[in-house]
Amino acid sequence: MINVSGTLWPVSGRGRPPDPGLEARVHAAALELYGEVGWAGFTLDAVARRARVGKAALYTRWGSKEKLIADALVSWGAEPPQEIESASLRTNLLRMATDILDGYLEPHGLIYLRAQVESRVYPELFGQALEAFQRERIRRGRAIVLAAIERGELPPGTSPALVLDAVAGILTNHFLSTPTSQMPTLLERKDKYVQETVDFVLSAVGYRERGEDDQERAER
Amino acid sequence: MINVSGTLWPVSGRGRPPDPGLEARVHAAALELYGEVGWAGFTLDAVARRARVGKAALYTRWGSKEKLIADALVSWGAEPPQEIESASLRTNLLRMATDILDGYLEPHGLIYLRAQVESRVYPELFGQALEAFQRERIRRGRAIVLAAIERGELPPGTSPALVLDAVAGILTNHFLSTPTSQMPTLLERKDKYVQETVDFVLSAVGYRERGEDDQERAER
Numbered sequence: 001m002i003n004v005s006g007t008l009w010p011v012s013g014r015g016r017p018p019d020p021g022l023e024a025r026v027h028a029a030a031l032e033l034y035g036e037v038g039w040a041g042f043t044l045d046a047v048a049r050r051a052r053v054g055k056a057a058l059y060t061r062w063g064s065k066e067k068l069i070a071d072a073l074v075s076w077g078a079e080p081p082q083e084i085e086s087a088s089l090r091t092n093l094l095r096m097a098t099d100i101l102d103g104y105l106e107p108h109g110l111i112y113l114r115a116q117v118e119s120r121v122y123p124e125l126f127g128q129a130l131e132a133f134q135r136e137r138i139r140r141g142r143a144i145v146l147a148a149i150e151r152g153e154l155p156p157g158t159s160p161a162l163v164l165d166a167v168a169g170i171l172t173n174h175f176l177s178t179p180t181s182q183m184p185t186l187l188e189r190k191d192k193y194v195q196e197t198v199d200f201v202l203s204a205v206g207y208r209e210r211g212e213d214d215q216e217r218a219e220r
Numbered sequence: 221m222i223n224v225s226g227t228l229w230p231v232s233g234r235g236r237p238p239d240p241g242l243e244a245r246v247h248a249a250a251l252e253l254y255g256e257v258g259w260a261g262f263t264l265d266a267v268a269r270r271a272r273v274g275k276a277a278l279y280t281r282w283g284s285k286e287k288l289i290a291d292a293l294v295s296w297g298a299e300p301p302q303e304i305e306s307a308s309l310r311t312n313l314l315r316m317a318t319d320i321l322d323g324y325l326e327p328h329g330l331i332y333l334r335a336q337v338e339s340r341v342y343p344e345l346f347g348q349a350l351e352a353f354q355r356e357r358i359r360r361g362r363a364i365v366l367a368a369i370e371r372g373e374l375p376p377g378t379s380p381a382l383v384l385d386a387v388a389g390i391l392t393n394h395f396l397s398t399p400t401s402q403m404p405t406l407l408e409r410k411d412k413y414v415q416e417t418v419d420f421v422l423s424a425v426g427y428r429e430r431g432e433d434d435q436e437r438a439e440r
Contacts, residue, residue: 036341041260113337116396117330121256123400134397162420165393166386173389176336177354180343200382204424 025051026058030072035110039118039125042069070129073115076108077133084140088209089148090202096141097167097194104175105187113172138164153210166201245271246278250292255330259338259345262289290349293335296328297353304360308429309368310422316361317387317414324395325407333392358384373430386421 029051034042042065048055062068085092103109112133119126145160174193178186186193249271254262262285268275282288305312323329332353339346365380394413398406406413 037260038258038338039261040257110337110340113333113396117333117337118258119400120330127399127401131399162390162416165390165397166420169389169391169393170382170385171389172393173385176333176392177385179347179351180339181347196382200386200424203426204420206423 019053019057022051022053022057022061026053026061026068027072027075029053030068031076031108031111034069034072035108035114038114039069039122044068066125070125073111073126073129074132076111077129077136084143084147086147089144089151089153089207090198090209092144092148093163093167093198093201094194096144097171097198098191100168100171101175101190101194104172105190113176148207151210153208155206158205163201163205166204167197170197170200239273239277242271242273242277242281246273246281246288247292247295249273250288251296251328251331254289254292255328255334258334259289259342264288286345290345293331293346293349294352296331297349297356304363304367306367309364309371309373309427310418310429312364312368313383313387313418313421314414316364317391317418318411320388320391321395321410321414324392325410333396368427371430373428375426378425383421383425386424387417390417390420 026047029047030042033046033050044058044062044065045055047053047068048058051058058068062071085095103112115126115130115133119130141164142160145154145158145163148154149156149158171194174197175186246267249267250262253266253270264278264282264285265275267273267288268278271278278288282291305315323332335346335350335353339350361384362380365374365378365383368374369376369378391414394417395406
């Protein structure tokens with residue numbers, strides 16, 4: 001078990017061995033609780049109950065809810081850099097868009113949106129954790145768009161930020177403004193909606209699919 | 221003072237006259253507190269302190285935090301239907317986009333986003349208030365897009381929802397992913413960003429500005 005934040009386990013004179021799954025369980029419980037109640041409703045005691053961990057262990061290890069949330073967010077966001085496939089921009093954006101929408105629809109889906117909203121109220125608390133989280137996302141997104149410009153799929157000078165904001169923003173807005181009663185319909189037509197969104201954004205930036213033509217040609 | 225929710229003030233045997241500004245003050249305090257702390261941190265006591273209103277008055281009138289939040293949200297969202305100007309789609313969308321971004325940048329800016337996030341966790345609590353809030357926004361947006369199709373500015377069959385999701389979504393995503401330290405820059409280039417966003421969306425749907433040409437011609 002890697003100790004993500006780099007701090008050492010407290011050395012205790014009394015003899016209980018450290019619980020090896022503790023950090024992962026606590027992080028999972030902290031993220032789950034945060035998604036449900038946000039910052040104001042978050043307490044170390046509630047996390048301890050949910051993670052089935054002694055309060056003492058939690059307080060010794062994290063000390064405050066600030067530390068625990070930041071730690072849990074950073075460890076959650078610390079995905080290993082993903083390889084970018086040498087597929088067309090459309091294929092890459094479809095994958096990205098599906099990941100985003102799937103992310104919202106999973107149990108932890110509200111954490112990121114909550115933290116984004118609350119970083120406006122408490123920048124010192126969420127700012128750093130969110131930046132770590134966004135860094136890899138932005139790096140990947142930029143690389144995908146710049147590679148497409150290189151291949152001649154997009155006009156030179158296309159703004160990666162605008163393309164990425166557009167895909168993520170349309171999906172986020174659609175998810176947020178879908179009434180809960182209509183979620184089953186959203187799930188049903190998820191793939192179609194992802195496609196519509198990506199094609200909408202691509203037509204805004206004058207996309208010409210080249211990669212796939214080349215690929216098709218190579219496959220023939 | 222209109223009693224928005226339609227309930228009567230409680231008739232009390234004891235003689236304090238009803239405070240005519242109470243409802244407005246309480247709504248304002250409730251919205252402010254909700255924007256800061258969300259549902260989990262919201263208490264009637266905190267609203268009473270902030271609105272400088274006796275707790276008894278608050279409890280008698282609203283009874284629970286559920287009722288107060290729903291009431292405050294509904295009264296906030298109950299804007300009178302706005303006239304749609306017979307300007308070009310671009311002019312109308314620029315105005316709408318500016319309203320959205322200004323809305324995020326004002327003190328109450330987080331309320332709507334918070335309520336959207338929390339309606340996923342507590343649909344029974346926020347669902348109705350949000351729908352009331354969105355109804356007028358959606359009605360106006362649809363009317364603007366449909367009028368543009370009518371005038372030949374947009375191809376027939378253009379989806380109003382996609383156009384509106386795109387404008388709102390790009391702005392929302394941009395606002396949420398701008399680090400607090402870079403907010404001054406966002407404010408500075410607000411008009412430019414609104415224009416870029418609207419033009420991006422318009423080019424995705426094959427917009428041809430007609431209204432303004434006609435108008436210019438008429439003005440000549």
